[in-house]
Amino acid sequence: MRIVIVGNSTAAVGAIEGIRLFDQKSEIIVIANEEAHTYSRPLISYLLEGKTDLQRMKYRPDDFYERHNVTALLGQTVTAVDAGAHELTLAAGGKVPYDKLVWAAGSRPFIPPVQGLDSAPYYTFQSLADAEKLASALSPDSRVLIIGAGLIGLKCAEGIAGRCARITIADIAPRILPSILDEEGAALVQAHAEKHGIRFHLGNAVQSVDGNTARLADGTALDYDILVVASGVKPNLEPLTAIGAKAGRGILTDANGLTSLPDIYAAGDVAESLDITDGLSRILAILPGAYQQGKAAGKAIAGFPVPFDEAMPVNSLGLFGLHMGTAGVAKGESTVTQTDADYRRFFFADGKLVGFILIGDLHRAGIYTALVRAKIPLDTVQFDPQKPALAAFAPAARQKMINGENA
Amino acid sequence: MKRITVHEEWCLGCHLCEYYCAFANSGGDDMADALRGVAIRPRIAVEDAENDVHFAVSCRHCATPRCAEGCITGALSVVDGVIRLDADKCVGCYTCILLCPYGCITPSEGKPIQKCELCLNNSAGAPLCVQKCPNRAIVLEEGAVPCAL
Numbered sequence: 331m332r333i334v335i336v337g338n339s340t341a342a343v344g345a346i347e348g349i350r351l352f353d354q355k356s357e358i359i360v361i362a363n364e365e366a367h368t369y370s371r372p373l374i375s376y377l378l379e380g381k382t383d384l385q386r387m388k389y390r391p392d393d394f395y396e397r398h399n400v401t402a403l404l405g406q407t408v409t410a411v412d413a414g415a416h417e418l419t420l421a422a423g424g425k426v427p428y429d430k431l432v433w434a435a436g437s438r439p440f441i442p443p444v445q446g447l448d449s450a451p452y453y454t455f456q457s458l459a460d461a462e463k464l465a466s467a468l469s470p471d472s473r474v475l476i477i478g479a480g481l482i483g484l485k486c487a488e489g490i491a492g493r494c495a496r497i498t499i500a501d502i503a504p505r506i507l508p509s510i511l512d513e514e515g516a517a518l519v520q521a522h523a524e525k526h527g528i529r530f531h532l533g534n535a536v537q538s539v540d541g542n543t544a545r546l547a548d549g550t551a552l553d554y555d556i557l558v559v560a561s562g563v564k565p566n567l568e569p570l571t572a573i574g575a576k577a578g579r580g581i582l583t584d585a586n587g588l589t590s591l592p593d594i595y596a597a598g599d600v601a602e603s604l605d606i607t608d609g610l611s612r613i614l615a616i617l618p619g620a621y622q623q624g625k626a627a628g629k630a631i632a633g634f635p636v637p638f639d640e641a642m643p644v645n646s647l648g649l650f651g652l653h654m655g656t657a658g659v660a661k662g663e664s665t666v667t668q669t670d671a672d673y674r675r676f677f678f679a680d681g682k683l684v685g686f687i688l689i690g691d692l693h694r695a696g697i698y699t700a701l702v703r704a705k706i707p708l709d710t711v712q713f714d715p716q717k718p719a720l721a722a723f724a725p726a727a728r729q730k731m732i733n734g735e736n737a
Numbered sequence: 738m739k740r741i742t743v744h745e746e747w748c749l750g751c752h753l754c755e756y757y758c759a760f761a762n763s764g765g766d767d768m769a770d771a772l773r774g775v776a777i778r779p780r781i782a783v784e785d786a787e788n789d790v791h792f793a794v795s796c797r798h799c800a801t802p803r804c805a806e807g808c809i810t811g812a813l814s815v816v817d818g819v820i821r822l823d824a825d826k827c828v829g830c831y832t833c834i835l836l837c838p839y840g841c842i843t844p845s846e847g848k849p850i851q852k853c854e855l856c857l858n859n860s861a862g863a864p865l866c867v868q869k870c871p872n873r874a875i876v877l878e879e880g881a882v883p884c885a886l
């Protein structure tokens with residue numbers, strides 16, 4: 331059997347490792363338009379910050395392809411899929427036949443319709459190549475304008491803060507990190523970033539750029555030397571939707587990663603998953619989910635399907651030394667505790683913990699994530715919003731958790 | 738594979754395992770010298786529950802480890818059934834801390850995070866908490882530990 335994987339990042343690695351758990355024989359071919367050995371995409375900001383390097387940011391060791399008996403065709407773009415003939419078309423010409431296909435093509439930057447952007451030079455922050463281009467354009471006196479106060483814009487700001495004179499971030503949204511933080515939490519993190527010199531214009535869309543000046547909705551004119559567009563991402567799904575794959579914003583799959591097309595699987599940021607915390611299908615766009623979806627697809631292809639049925643948003647990130655961790659949904663009944671260094675908000679529904687936002691202290695926070703994931707009724711545990719502990723669980727449940735099913 | 742099992746009915750709550758863990762991972766060869774005046778940061782933690790119940794928790798080396806699967810850098814990986822940390826690759830994003838259902842990965846001093854590696858990462862070579870537990874509440878034995886939550 332020949333398995334072709336399009337993509338060479340998290341979901342692809344998950345698929346390779348999932349396949350090789352059970353199947354050492356099938357041929358595996360990885361095709362990716364990026365040239366690099368598989369690397370950790372989130373580390374591009376740490377690279378610019380000097381906290382990692384090209385060697386250490388490799389997502390898997392140098393001998394990964396060899397050890398997993400994978401042929402890597404890097405620097406090759408797939409332009410079309412023929413589901414009937416079971417073959418791919420490469421931009422460089424040529425076809426690649428497959429028996430099973432894993433579409434793990436991730437996403438690309440979304441470029442908002444800002445007037446003047448089509449003729450103004452700008453940078454994006456989505457790949458190693460993007461990071462390297464941006465780094466070589468920066469100088470100690472660069473004034474940088476970043477469009478987008480989401481995860482990517484903020485991580486970019488952190489990464490380059492030591493390499494330029496000034497960073498301004500503008501976003502149409504009224505607060506930073508709107509997809510993971512609530513208003514209070516966002517204000518706290520924003521104040522922290524401001525202490526590190528980042529300036530914000532929120533609730534204020536960039537309406538046009540012209541030469542080295544951006545105009546915001548409220549009339550403000552901002553001069554800049556370098557423009558970075560970080561306004562979200564778009565899934566690389568067109569080659570599959572072009573042949574009729576069912577899709578919402580992302581490709582739809584079952585819990586084994588199988589799409590609506592025969593022998594074609596999809597995983598990672600290109601695919602939706604069923605968020606168990608609110609029952610909605612969506613692109614989660616987090617690295618752990620991409621790995622788990624990829625691995626599930628790999629296991630299914632190898633003939634040992636283990637459905638991935640626990641997808642949920644879990645985000646952990648540090649920004650200028652301040653850590654935050656969030657999981658599940660951020661709506662409904664909630665409790666908040668706040669001290670100088672610490673913000674903790676928990677969301678409840680039907681007597682269960684359904685989500686949380688922690689800023690500051692993340693000590694043992696995975697215990698909260700587990701309560702959300704396993705939907706444990708809170709009347710069976712002693713939930714403590716300050717101190718997560720396994721002591722919260724009833725002795726029998728705890729014994730089973732710690733020592734395993736046979737305890 | 739051999740795993741650490743903990744027996745809360747035998748745990749005295751003495752917290753000695755925490756001190757031995759800190760010593761094993763200190764790099765020193767005299768316990769008193771290594772720990773004198775230090776706020777220890779052990780990779781095993783004794784929880785004291787109601788009714789004088791105590792138990793120690795350290796990495797369960799889950800069969801399907803969420804920490805390693807979700808590690809954004811590849812710093813956490815499974816080597817012969819043991820979840821190992823390549824501290825050189827870790828940038829301290831704490832995704833693993835948010836994913837570990839046992840609360841067994843913690844921030845560290847010097848390195849971004851730390852976790853139990855069954856003393857394979859230090860000169861003890863085999864879990865010192867197990868060797869030194871006075872009431873054999875922490876034992877190394879054959880058994881599969883699923884990731885329960």
Ligand SMILES: Cc1cc2nc3c(=O)[nH]c(=O)nc-3n(C[C@H](O)[C@H](O)[C@H](O)COP(=O)(O)OP(=O)(O)OC[C@H]3O[C@@H](n4cnc5c(N)ncnc54)[C@H](O)[C@@H]3O)c2cc1C
Pocket residue numbers: 336337338339340341342361362363364371372373374375406407408409434435436437455456457481482485486566597598599600615616617618620645646647809830
């Ligand atoms: C700056 C930044 C910081 C981030 N930080 C975090 C974080 O802290 N935590 C977290 O959980 N997530 C984070 N993310 C998100 C995380 O990187 C993604 O969720 C993850 O990379 C998704 O993996 P993937 O394999 O689905 O796709 P991608 O990583 O997007 O990889 C897609 C692959 O497909 C290839 N490809 C695409 N189209 C084609 C084609 N037509 N032909 C051939 N090859 C193709 C590409 O070369 C690439 O190898 C961050 C992302 C960015 C950009």
